[in-house]
């Protein structure tokens with residue numbers, strides 16, 4: 253895997269090994285904040301880009317060249333494999349994923365297909381194979397978490413309170429567990445294929461799982477996350493598990509088998525560290541909105557995050573959620589420069 257020329261500080265931090273500089277990448281680092289991306293989107297839809305390996309590889313690489321980040325993340329969307337499971341959807345601008353027909357019944361759950369990644373999504377794996385041999389940094393593959401995927405499938409689109417999803421979970425636990433089990437198996441197979449094609453690490457985006465109480469997470473989601481991560485653990489690629497507003501769930505994320513726990517900006521990294529223990533790495537957690545502050549104010553925020561993150565080994569700088577579409581590219585460049593200028597040796601006390 254990889255050549256010696258590949259910058260490996262991201263993978264070293266995932267494994268809690270010493271690093272020369274704090275590694276940094278940004279969730280949603282390829283996207284609308286970048287004029288070059290917006291220009292490409294004039295002629296191609298997001299799903300067009302995903303289906304065109306050469307173009308997809310180019311878009312995946314853009315933030316590596318422009319920002320100097322220490323990892324690339326495959327350009328795709330968490331919904332791409334949901335189409336392969338037999339549920340057509342569209343990605344609507346400023347809305348998000350919208351299902352052609354929401355998943356509501358027993359028959360709908362039974363009808364979901366466990367797809368074969370090389371047959372159903374050959375273009376994804378072709379893009380990864382191309383990138384794995386050309387990128388100067390490790391490539392991160394990803395999949396949606398079972399709860400987050402189920403929320404789009406059951407609601408039919410984005411939702412404020414996930415009422416139908418939680419209703420199914422509580423009223424029909426048997427049906428819910430079958431749905432979670434299918435999604436966990438399908439995503440395990442998909443992530444396994446991505447790692448085998450050349451991804452050095454994977455992230456599970458369970459963005460909306462923080463909407464659950466701790467006890468419902470433990471009863472209705474955690475066993476499936478645990479199963480998902482266990483199914484790919486033998487491959488040895490670090491697994492990052494992330495969701496928004498998950499401060500109360502962080503200890504469970506570590507216990508479920510994550511190598512790296514993603515933290516949003518609401519939970520300070522020193523508090524997150526107390527919750528997860530010493531056996532995992534942490535990733536996060538600059539508030540994406542602080543990128544709209546003047547550079548000097550932004551710099552103070554970045555330093556605070558770095559100081560808290562570097563108190564123990566195994567730390568990757570990131571935002572607490574994705575880059576917002578109106579972010580100034582120069583601000584992201586500054587953040588990378590500041591992170592790389594920071595001395596990562598843990599301070600005593």
Ligand code: CP3
Nearest residue numbers: 279280281282283327328329330345346347348457459574
């Ligand atoms: O991080 C990266 O740079 C890789 C690419 C990536 C995309 N989506 C591309 C995309 C990743 C990792 C995702 C994951 C994703 N998709 C998540 C989990 C992460 C998160 O933000 O919580 C979710 C919930 C989705 C579903 C989804 N797709 C939403 C909510 C939207 C936004 C709708 C909008 O227009 O604001 C999308 C569309 C989408 N996926 C865009 C991008 C760059 C928007 C821009 C576009 O249409 O070109």
